[in-house]
Structure formats: C-alpha cells, structure tokens
C-alpha cells in the first residue's frame with residue numbers, strides 16, 4: 001500500500017519510515033524509529049528530491065509510482081550521498097530511464113564509489129551543479145546552495161522559489177518515525193520530538209557548527225516558508241523557533257540554565273556524592289538538575305544533554321590509575337563533537353590514589369572554552385558525614401556561577 005502525503009499542491013512526501021532499525025549509523029539507538037524523507041515535485045517537469053535507505057526501496061518505489069500517476073520522472077536530485085538517502089538511486093535510475101541525476105560534482109563521484117553505475121551513460125544521465133545554479137521545471141525554479149560538511153562534503157541544499165521551500169538535506173532533521181503526522185505542527189514537537197532532534201543534531205551534525213552557521217547565513221538571505229529535511233517532520237510554521245535552536249546549537253551556546261550531573265561509579269559511593277550534590281543544588285533553588293549514570297545512559301543522550309545544559313558536573317571513580325572507562329569514552333566524544341562553552345565542576349573518587357580529577361581536567365583542557373570551577377571534591381572511597389560544609393560550598397560555587405551569567 002502506498003503511503004504519501006501532500007506537502008503543497010505540487011510537492012508530495014514520498015518517503016518511508018523505519019521502525020525496525022535498532023542503531024542509526026550502527027551507533028545511535030533509535031527507539032522511536034526514523035524517517036527517510038523524499039519529496040516529489042510535480043511541475044511541467046517532475047523532480048524527485050533524494051531517495052531512501054535500500055531497506056525501504058520497495059515501499060519507496062511504490063510511493064513514487066503512485067504519486068507520479070503514470071508520468072515519467074525527469075530529474076532525481078541527490079543532495080546527500082549517505083546510504084540512508086542514496087540507497088535507492090540505482091533502482092530509480094533503472095525504473096525511470098529518462099531521469100537525469102542532479103548533484104554536486106562530489107555527490108556524482110560518490111555514486112560511482114558506492115554503486116556500479118558503469119551500465120549507465122554518465123553524459124546522458126548525470127548533471128553536475130554548483131553553488132548558485134538553478135533548474136527551472138516550469139512554475140518552479142530550484143536554486144542549489146552548497147552546504148559542505150553539513151554533514152558530508154558533497155552536501156547541497158535546494159531552495160524552491162515558488163513554494164518558498166528549503167530542501168535542507170540532513171540539516172533540521174531528527175530521529176523519530178513519522179506516525180502519519182508529516183508536519184511539525186501536527187505533533188507536540190517541543191514535548192515529544194525536541195530531545196531526539198537535539199540528540200540528532202549534537203551527535204550527527206554537532207561537530208560542524210561552523211558549517212551550519214554558514215548554511216544559516218545563506219538561508220537568511222532567502223524567504224523560507226517551509227523546511228523539508230531528510231529526516232523527521234516538515235516545518236511550515238514555527239520555523240524561526242527551530243532555526244533559533246539550530247543557531248544556538250551550532251554556536252555551542254547552552255539552551256538552558258541547567259546542571260547535568262554525570263557520574264561514573266563502580267560501587268555506588270561516587271553516585272552517593274553526586275546525589276548529595278543534586279539535593280543541595282535543588283535546595284539552593286536550581287530548578288533544572290538532572291543526574292545521569294555514565295554506565296547506563298547512551299553516550300548520545302549524554303552529549304545531547306551536555307549541548308543543552310549550561311553547567312556540567314562530572315563525578316568519577318579512578319580506575320586502574322585512569323578515568324573510569326565509560327567516562328573516558330564520554331570525554332573523547334565531547335572532544336570529537338567539539339563541545340565548548342561549558343562550565344564544568346569535578347568530583348573525583350579513589351580508594352588509594354585518586355587520579356580521575358587530574359586526568360579529566362587534562363582532557364577538558366583539550367576542548368574549547370571550558371570553564372573549570374576552582375573547587376573540586378576529592379573523595380577517598382566514600383563521602384563521609386562531616387564534609388557537609390565542603391559539599392555545600394561546592395554547590396554554592398555552582399549556583400553563584402549560574403547567577404553570574406544572568
């Protein structure tokens with residue numbers, strides 16, 4: 001059965017939902033699934049914007065055929081060559097032998113890297129475009145804007161002048177299957193989708209803040225009334241709210257005055273100290289305090305929380321003279337994803353020679369604009385009663401630092 005939805009009179013969503021994939025990029029858990037969006041523009045010419053993962057090819061080809069209503073396909077625009085979007089290119093080329101494949105030079109080159117397209121006449125079937133090129137399809141004129149490293153080097157986005165729609169590739173995408181609801185205004189986006197949108201951004205695109213900022217600048221120069229990303233809901237209202245989130249995330253600015261306490265604890269004593277700190281912070285009026293066990297929370301969730309929160313407390317046991325391994329993994333990921341502009345406070349634990357505080361400090365020093373608070377809580381096995389005043393001062397320093405920034 002075909003599953004399509006109208007986006008505008010001329011644009012139809014012909015994408016697919018995947019609720020079976022456990023790990024996106026074989027890395028990120030997606031309990032809410034994911035959508036592979038593709039759009040068909042029906043004008044004097046017909047244009048397909050990207051394809052879908054090969055696992056969804058059957059559903060996708062059915063959707064496209066249904067939406068075309070017997071017409072031929074003139075163009076397939078390839079904005080991004082990651083296999084979750086390009087996985088059905090060859091099938092589309094075979095099914096629609098008239099269709100020309102349009103993409104950046106790099107994208108067209110990657111088609112040949114991923115797939116055997118030696119049987120196709122490249123001259124006939126491929127059309128390279130560059131920054132500022134346009135494609136007139138009748139009433140619609142499509143403008144191609146290069147967006148390298150958002151989030152691969154070949155990426156471009158496409159602006160449709162008539163419907164004022166930005167086909168934004170992976171930008172403005174999110175994890176989560178579309179359960180019949182295509183538009184962000186048909187769901188409780190802030191309540192139900194924002195955490196996954198943030199997790200998608202921080203982990204997938206987070207490293208490329210500078211490139212996202214460059215794309216936002218290009219986007220600001222055109223009148224965008226609609227955003228059609230390759231994953232998740234389409235935006236036809238409230239665009240500025242979501243663009244503002246993107247602006248914040250890509251400038252590595254925290255969204256909320258909040259404290260994320262992330263603890264690595266083998267036997268529970270470091271956890272106990274983190275818990276005691278959370279109570280004190282709450283006592284002192286900090287509303288948004290969250291605790292996360294680094295061993296039990298997927299690193300992609302922790303990265304998303306670190307992007308969101310202004311303040312982070314890392315509480316960690318020493319392990320074989322080093323940082324407790326899952327905390328060490330988190331720190332590697334923070335660096336890889338360019339985490340910056342955070343205020344961090346440390347609690348360390350060791351039974352004979354606590355080293356985690358010093359080692360975490362060294363890791364944080366490799367990152368940009370991390371403010372490390374002066375006081376550190378150092379624990380010998382367990383935080384004993386009698387250290388309340390010290391813990392209180394530690395909490396107070398975090399509170400005052402939060403107020404300073406206001």
Ligand SMILES: Cc1cc2nc3c(=O)[nH]c(=O)nc-3n(C[C@H](O)[C@H](O)[C@H](O)COP(=O)(O)O)c2cc1C
Nearest residue numbers: 265266267268269270318319320321350351352353
């Ligand atoms: C395998 C292992 C290695 C450890 N290595 C160290 C170490 O190198 N230095 C140290 O002071 N404590 C070491 N510890 C002790 C932990 O830091 C200890 O679990 C901690 O002090 C108690 O806090 P926790 O209950 O949060 O784990 C080690 C513990 C384990 C299980």
